[in-house]
Amino acid sequence: MIKAITGTKDILPIDIPKWKYLESIVESTMKTFNYKEIRTPIFEETALFSRGIGESTDIVSKEMYSFVDRSGTSVTLKPEMTASTVRAFMEHSLGKQQGLNKLYxxxxxxxxxxxxxxxxxxFHQFGAEALGSHEPLIDAEMIILAHRIISRLGLNNIEIKINSLGIPESREKYKIILKEFIKPHFEKLTEDSRKRFDTNILRIFDSKADNDQQIMKDAPLLIDHLDEESLKHFETVKQILDKAKIKYDVDPKLVRGLDYYTHTTFEILSSSVGAQSALCGGGRYNLLAEQLGGNPTxxxxxxxxxxxxxxxCENEKSLNLPEDNIDLYIVRMDKELTAEAYELSVIFRNENINVxxxxxxxxxxAQMxxxxxxxxxxxxxxxxxxxxxxxxxxxxMETSEQIFFDINDLISIKEKIIN
RNA sequence: GUGGGUAUAGCUCAGUUGGUUAGAGCGUCUGGUUGUGGCCCAGAAGGUCAUGGGUUCAAAUCCCAUUACUCACCCCA
Incomplete structure (x- = not known):
């Protein structure tokens, strides 16, 4: 028997209410913050992702579902939405229609x-992208928005981590300092981390190996080497979060895996799931549009x-879903009345009664x-x-009360069911 | 890509040191007087014990391989 592809799942009718509920929370919260929905194709030209996300990232180097279509174009099933959103934003000149585009x-x-x-x-993601503003206000809003959705879903065991990666210039300077620090310990690092030394040195901070963590414990931190403006931006973001009464931890070792991030990065983690505890991740990407050939945005x-x-939600039993029900079940006592019973169902269904x-x-x-x-x-x-x-x-069915109606008095039956 | 675990009915799982026709609960179906649900009761259907090989008089049980699932690493949502 043919089965679903590894790593894919059927979402069966029993699970649909959870998904619908979550989607309704996302939709209504996005509306509260005035974000507008955008839908982009399921696949794109491969170059969009390799250029946007970064050749050296794991996503691009080993995780993409890419194939060559019949016209010889390399296409890729989208591994994330940011590059697609920016592409659509540029392609339709959304930035010229208004200063700030808030999309979800x-x-x-x-x-x-x-x-x-x-x-x-x-897998499935919801997310938001705000294009056009460099104000720290929007950085904070992203975190507040994500947090709002997650708390409306009733999740408690969460933790927000934030950090700033600053601008490329100060980051490059810092990388040299970090390299100097690590060099004497290089031989002691794990194989993975030795590879990261050349490809993306910041990610050595992510290593879960005790040995690596010992070495990195005393490493110089990017946050101490930020330029003045980045630092000021970050301070403002934190102040806004404080005023919004959002609890967060600054984690100077929070390094995200995608190349396009600048300034603020953040994650929302849950202790209610397994090892993959990041429910949500994001950050600022001021250079991406330009990198993809558009105007700096x-x-x-x-x-x-x-x-x-x-x-x-499952593990915290945080969702209170309404129980499923129908308005009316039509029982026919004699098989000869099947056609009449069905006729009645059509009439009531036309009145928007669930039958x-x-x-x-x-x-x-059995029918009862x-x-x-x-x-x-x-x-x-x-x-x-x-x-x-x-x-x-x-x-x-709740009271067991039975009422008799004239066979032609369907309006009274309808009234009774509705009220 | 690397490592650990698991695989018995639709679902969740028993199955004793290898020993007759492989079990339970839930679910499904039928019935419990001529025409009415929940609770209860009775009965029924449903299994190539993942697949392929091996050991043995005898394998769901032991061994090997394969596949799938699962958890973790890498990384990420």
């Missing part, structure tokens, strides 16, 4: 990694993993059991003596 999205993403708890090959955004968030009935020629008992299982508010019984006397029986 909910979309599947694709990365070919080994799956584990909270990590899939097709200051911008910031975040992305949040829906599967991870739902996993945390179900039996399609398997089952007994009255089904109605009960479906949490039907009412059952309409058709057949028997009452039907011979041109009556229908409407049973309230």
């Amino acid at each position: 999205y909910v979309s599947p993403m694709f990365r070919q990694e080994r799956p584990q708890a909270g990590r899939y090959r097709q 200051p911008a910031i955004g975040f992305a949040a993993g829906i599967e991870r968030i739902l996993l945390a 179900e009935l039996d399609y398997l020629s089952r007994s009255v008992k 059991r089904e109605a009960n299982k479906l949490n039907a508010k009412f059952v309409l019984l058709i057949g028997g003596d009452e039907y011979a006397q041109k009556k229908l029986v409407l049973k309230n």
